[in-house]
Amino acid sequence: MFTVGEFSRLAQVSKRLLRFYDEIGLLTPIQIDPSTGYRYYHAEQMTDLNRILALKDLGLSLDQIRGLIVGQVSSAEMQGMLLLKKTEIEQHLLNEMARIRKIESRLQAIRSAETNAPLNVVLKRITAQPVLSVRTMAETFSVALDIFSHIRAALPDVAVNGALFCMCHSETMVDEDMDLEIGCLTEASNKTIVPLRGGLHLRPRTLPPVETMATTVVKGALETIHSGYREIGVWTAANGYRLAGIPRELTLQSPRKADGSDLITEIQFPVETL
């Protein structure tokens, strides 16, 4: 029979841990003095404690361990739990390795540039986006700009909220004869069709969700937006990803200055791991 202090020293765990396991009913001392509340442990309980510690070491939660101790679990269920835990840890390992790659690419960037460059690219999971949009062929870039202003004219409040977007469905990234989709974010319930100047119509649609988007925010006129694409390209290569799909450009702030230098755009590019 050992007191908490003795038992904790022999087991090389903290007294607090023993009291805590008593409190949550994981390991109750065989005897508790009713007047003083002193806990007394028996030598055989070391086996129980070891079992708990071993299961904890496998990564199971105390709740799961209690389940194993009280309700007898079949070996099949035990296998299931362990397999589940194993895949969980394996997934975790992959994430951690990706994290290391990111850190390394960051370190590389610091060393090569000797500057604390802004850290712009972030991975995000993007949910399905209800939009009102129009898809059309644009021979030149100014056609796209015209459609933008037509939308702003038709939906003045949207122009303020800055939820316009643009996608280029063309395979090649040329600046002429582009298959463009242009529109604005909306709610799922909005099913209206909005006519635009020039005979085009905004129609309701839902952009599919994307598991991993590499995103970055660019401030400046449309002509400078390629810098954002370059940044995403460099980042994905350095971090073990590859571009996978067509990008979206999201206007966070429409320009008010004549030169468009106060435009703020978020670029979203689907990526996948190599």
Place this chain on the structure above:
Amino acid sequence: MFTVGEFSRLAQVSKRLLRFYDEIGLLTPIQIDPSTGYRYYHAEQMTDLNRILALKDLGLSLDQIRGLIVGQVSSAEMQGMLLLKKTEIEQHLLNEMARIRKIESRLQAIRSAETNAPLNVVLKRITAQPVLSVRTMAETFSVALDIFSHIRAALPDVAVNGALFCMCHSETMVDEDMDLEIGCLTEASNKTIVPLRGGLHLRPRTLPPVETMATTVVKGALETIHSGYREIGVWTAANGYRLAGIPRELTLQSPRKADGSDLITEIQFPVETL
């Protein structure tokens, strides 16, 4: 200018996160309505948020990130933090891989035995142990048993507390001509020398700490204790460790029955990773 709801949708994060980052001063909206408390975010703040998310993605804590944002950190310091984080994660990876090996060996044990065998072996870090001990050559096993009973006679209270231990310093694990160290755990302040029957003396000493001990608890007479050693041997091999040093046997409960079947012993075996 966006409200929390709009900004959270655009950024694909929760509103709670934005309010929380405001609360802890990580990302304050550029404007807060004094009467309603409504938060308003500017499009440019998306860049700040992205920076925070990117740093978080590297594994930095919000506290560290705030440090980076408020007090400008030099690129050298940044490198230091990232390198530290990287080694931290690498260590973590090793631990997780060891955990997977343990799970696999557990699964193997379940499948081969088709039984939910007791899970006995636990790794522990053992601190330095102040002891009173005697070291001597024992020709036969019964000499060791005699020394045990001499110690119990000299220190009756220790016999109750069950803190006797035994180590075999001999290289080979034969049962004759063993270089034995036998004694009991004590406090660091205890510097007494205890004479035993037979002319031997217990002297104060400190057993060195051991980083990783594979430990198991065995109930039964001394003759059955080899089962514990076998268990540790199998376990270490299956989990990617190797025996490294001399084991300790710790008596958790001295036998009171004549056949010694109520003896409870903990075996501690130093191990290291392969």
Place this chain on the structure above:
DNA sequence: TTGCTCCTCACGTCACGTGAGGTGGC
């Protein structure tokens, strides 16, 4: 009026660590 968004508490999460404040036996 109904529905929608906004707000501020404030508890819950997970497995304990760390005092605070008090007691009992040598």
Place this chain on the structure above:
DNA sequence: TTGCTCCTCACGTCACGTGAGGTGGC
């Protein structure tokens, strides 16, 4: 009496998630 152990609260950790309960504008 001093020192040591034991006890029971109860807060802190980390980064939010999740209601509860109430408000303001269409």
